Amino acid sequence: MPELPEVEIIRLGLQRKIIGLKIKKIEILNQKTFQGDPKLIEGKTIKSVWRKAKVLGMDLDNNLSLMFHLKMSGQIILIGGRQQNTGTRFIGGHPTKDMGSGELPNRSTRVIFALSNELKLYFNDQRKFGWVRVVRSSELVAQRFLSTLGPEPLEKGFNWEILKTNLLKHKAMPVKVALMDQSVVSGVGNIYASEALFLAKIDPKRKASALSDDEFKRLYSGVIESLTKGIRHGGSSKTHFVNAEGEKGLFLNYAFVYNRAGKPCQVCKEKIKKITLGGRGTFYCPDCQKN
DNA sequence: CACTTGACCTGTCCGC
């Protein structure tokens, strides 16, 4: 599921509600999902909620941090709270049987965090690829995955020349595949890679080494614009993604190409095409993205 | 080395 915008939406939702709360109890329903000793963090207070690329983190008051990776189907949903509606119903979530009546926990629930203030945080993950990990805060940067990340695209310092240099690490790859390498840019995944290339009017099959400077500049803008638009619409909910309140994101209603195979291009009316690149479904407009 | 493919899992959807 989640690429940078989706994880950012979750972060924003959690940040408003859980800073300063205590983790009272952790219930692990799928052992493989939780890495580390839950006893080390029970009773500790959440000091901050952060995001790096597609990883969500929480720093605690004992120099330990929690890391969450949602991979393809993860959800983090916060339920309850004294001053809000209580109960375990929520309005979004998985649209079918998996959600049952909308009660939590459900069959995808892997870890439950009971927090102070009567809140419960559910880590759901249908496919069990995602994980929650306890790490020393001081060792965060050395963590596998975090240590190899490229620049954050929405932070200061990222520019088209850096994007060009990093993409040129993969001269022979289709540019779309290179764009999804997390050491090139942090947080761009399959949906936003297709969208960014559409905005830049670049054929996703092109070799990264064949792009002109003007094309690198357009791709830089396309990355920024697609991610920003994703955040503005609350993220992409193809099947699983929901925000911290359990609500779906609307970005796919506004996407130009992703998941729109056979539908007319919103710019030129040509039919959107779907191909496979690097083993992943790739959508583009054969007319707007001829070059 | 640079790049591609399979594995990890569960579930849905589509064609026969």
Added chain:
DNA sequence: TGCGGACAGGTCAAGT
């Protein structure tokens, strides 16, 4: 309806 296969927002490791 049932059954098999393809496919799904991501990373790793093993192949070529």
